[in-house]
Amino acid sequence: MLQVTGLSKDFGGKPALRNVSFQVEKGEIHGLLGHNGAGKSTTLGVILGMVEPDQGEAFIGGISVQKKHSAALRQAGAIFESPSFYEYLSGWENLRILVSYSGRFNAKETRAVVEKVGLTKAIDAKVRTYSHGMRQRLALAQALVPEPEILLLDEPTDGLDPEGIKWFRDFILGLRKERGTTVLFNSHLLAEVEQMCDRVTILKEGKLVHAGKIGDLQGDTHIYQAEFEPWAEAAAFLELNGVQILGRGRVALPPEADPAILIAALVGLGVRVSAFAPIRRSLEDLYLEITTQASPTR
Amino acid sequence: MNFLSQLRGELRKLFGRPRTYLGYGVFLLMEAIILIVFKLKGAQKMMRDFVERNGLSFGDAYSSLTVTYWMMGLSMFFLGSIYFALVAGDIVAKESEDGNLRLVLARPISRLRILILKYAAISIYTITFVLFVGVSGYLMAIAAVGTKGGLWAWSPEMKVFSFFPDSSEGLKRIVMAAGGIGLSMVTLSSIAFMFSCFKIKPASAAVATLSVLFVDLVLQRFPFFAPYSEYFVTWRMSCWVYLLENTISWPKIASSYVFLGGLNITLFLIGYVAFRLRDVKT
Numbered sequence: 206m207l208q209v210t211g212l213s214k215d216f217g218g219k220p221a222l223r224n225v226s227f228q229v230e231k232g233e234i235h236g237l238l239g240h241n242g243a244g245k246s247t248t249l250g251v252i253l254g255m256v257e258p259d260q261g262e263a264f265i266g267g268i269s270v271q272k273k274h275s276a277a278l279r280q281a282g283a284i285f286e287s288p289s290f291y292e293y294l295s296g297w298e299n300l301r302i303l304v305s306y307s308g309r310f311n312a313k314e315t316r317a318v319v320e321k322v323g324l325t326k327a328i329d330a331k332v333r334t335y336s337h338g339m340r341q342r343l344a345l346a347q348a349l350v351p352e353p354e355i356l357l358l359d360e361p362t363d364g365l366d367p368e369g370i371k372w373f374r375d376f377i378l379g380l381r382k383e384r385g386t387t388v389l390f391n392s393h394l395l396a397e398v399e400q401m402c403d404r405v406t407i408l409k410e411g412k413l414v415h416a417g418k419i420g421d422l423q424g425d426t427h428i429y430q431a432e433f434e435p436w437a438e439a440a441a442f443l444e445l446n447g448v449q450i451l452g453r454g455r456v457a458l459p460p461e462a463d464p465a466i467l468i469a470a471l472v473g474l475g476v477r478v479s480a481f482a483p484i485r486r487s488l489e490d491l492y493l494e495i496t497t498q499a500s501p502t503r
Numbered sequence: 504m505n506f507l508s509q510l511r512g513e514l515r516k517l518f519g520r521p522r523t524y525l526g527y528g529v530f531l532l533m534e535a536i537i538l539i540v541f542k543l544k545g546a547q548k549m550m551r552d553f554v555e556r557n558g559l560s561f562g563d564a565y566s567s568l569t570v571t572y573w574m575m576g577l578s579m580f581f582l583g584s585i586y587f588a589l590v591a592g593d594i595v596a597k598e599s600e601d602g603n604l605r606l607v608l609a610r611p612i613s614r615l616r617i618l619i620l621k622y623a624a625i626s627i628y629t630i631t632f633v634l635f636v637g638v639s640g641y642l643m644a645i646a647a648v649g650t651k652g653g654l655w656a657w658s659p660e661m662k663v664f665s666f667f668p669d670s671s672e673g674l675k676r677i678v679m680a681a682g683g684i685g686l687s688m689v690t691l692s693s694i695a696f697m698f699s700c701f702k703i704k705p706a707s708a709a710v711a712t713l714s715v716l717f718v719d720l721v722l723q724r725f726p727f728f729a730p731y732s733e734y735f736v737t738w739r740m741s742c743w744v745y746l747l748e749n750t751i752s753w754p755k756i757a758s759s760y761v762f763l764g765g766l767n768i769t770l771f772l773i774g775y776v777a778f779r780l781r782d783v784k785t
Binding site for chain 1: 505508509511512513515516519520521601602603605606607608609610611612613617780782783784
């Protein structure tokens with residue numbers, strides 16, 4: 206659904222993106238992560254045609270944004286962090302103006318979306334009277350008319366209260382379930398990304414340092430939580446079999462080791478095994494591990 | 504149809520701003536001040552002396568049409584230039600500064616079309632605003648001076664001195680002059696529009712526009728440049744006064760508006776190139 210290939214961009218001689226390529230499959234919720242200045246917003250800018258890349262291209266539904274801007278963006282809706290509306294106009298007037306840029310304004314469709322995002326009562330009020338949460342709902346409404354194939358979300362939950370964040374998450378997940386909408390989700394809130402996204406792309410200093418499924422990454426661990434009795438005897442046996450003891454209750458298995466065989470051997474030795482389970486790393490652990498490593502080489 | 508709907512949106516944005524109406528209020532105040540000056544005995548004596556020295560009757564020359572002519576000319580010269588520079592300087596730069604542009608550019612619309620819409624909106628705004636100043640000035644002048652009398656127009660810089668004793672002919676000419684001022688002011692708005700397309704603050708676009716006009720006006724007054732006056736923008740912008748000559752010289756007027764039209768297109772294209780090449784960060 207979305208593909209970026211070899212994106213490079215300098216701002217005043219300072220590289221913002223260096224040969225970044227990744228793709229987002231149809232119906233997928235994809236997280237775009239990275240520190241401030243990692244190149245996330247620039248990537249989003251290129252995808253939306255707001256930033257002209259020095260090299261590379263972005264494709265939405267197979268159409269090049271750089272070559273056929275309008276045709277490509279016809280399939281997309283976007284939300285930005287702190288969306289700026291025309292404060293002196295009502296929510297409805299804002300929608301009318303923004304939607305008209307995409308083609309004919311359809312009042313019925315727009316009203317249905319307004320209802321869906323829960324803004325019906327406030328839609329005729331001036332935007333200057335809106336709370337942050339209401340602005341985000343209005344931003345969501347404008348992005349959903351006309352119905353997009355892909356939603357590009359730039360820090361959409363920043364500044365929202367926990368209820369607002371949950372509402373937003375449920376809404377996006379519901380959208381994917383109902384319509385199969387593809388989502389590119391740029392956020393600092395790793396817990397949100399972990400709950401919503403199927404795959405993540407991590408940028409560091411303008412380079413892609415990681416791309417993959419969250420589940421695969423978290424499952425790709427050899428660290429186990431273990432509770433043995435007696436611990437010392439079990440630890441000695443495991444060390445003889447190449448297992449690294451990380452501390453009481455934590456062991457790291459060599460990649461070739463089969464946990465089932467080790468447990469059977471321990472039980473055979475008379476060790477009581479009350480717990481033995483892989484420790485799944487959180488996305489935060491993974492993110493920090495990747496982004497605090499040495500500068501990217503890819 | 505779609506273009507009209509988008510243009511309607513642009514106009515709604517422009518006319519929805521509270522400061523737009525502040526501008527209308529300020530112009531009405533300016534017109535009222537000019538009207539008060541015309542009612543002062545000292546000012547009337549000066550005008551009487553001048554008019555009668557030139558063989559006209561003060562009773563015929565001192566009329567609502569004449570007052571409207573001076574109101575339009577003076578208010579546009581002193582206030583119009585600043586006001587249009589501010590409004591047109593805002594048209595792209597303010598949206599960029601406020602972040603509205605991100606939401607617009609995220610839609611499937613080309614930058615060229617966005618600028619065409621904005622330029623059309625600012626041109627319509629400029630012309631209708633001048634017409635508003637003309638109509639409101641005329642109505643205020645009628646209330647203060649009455650409907651009797653003709654139209655006396657004088658512009659020493661453009662070498663125009665004319666008198667229309669017939670009030671209907673005078674009214675026709677003043678309507679034509681209002682349209683002419685509107686077209687001339689579109690050039691001012693075009694300069695501000697061009698600056699607005701650059702990555703600058705809205706106020707900077709307005710200041711840059713006024714600087715261009717000021718330098719143009721000052722240079723035009725240098726004796727050295729006297730033979731080249733027709734190459735100055737402000738001189739061409741004053742060509743609306745020719746619509747008030749007793750015998751209208753259409754070729755003279757057309758050449759000025761063709762010059763201004765060409766300049767407007769050039770300014771638009773420079774603005775477009777600047778806007779097209781700009782990166783707008785999300």
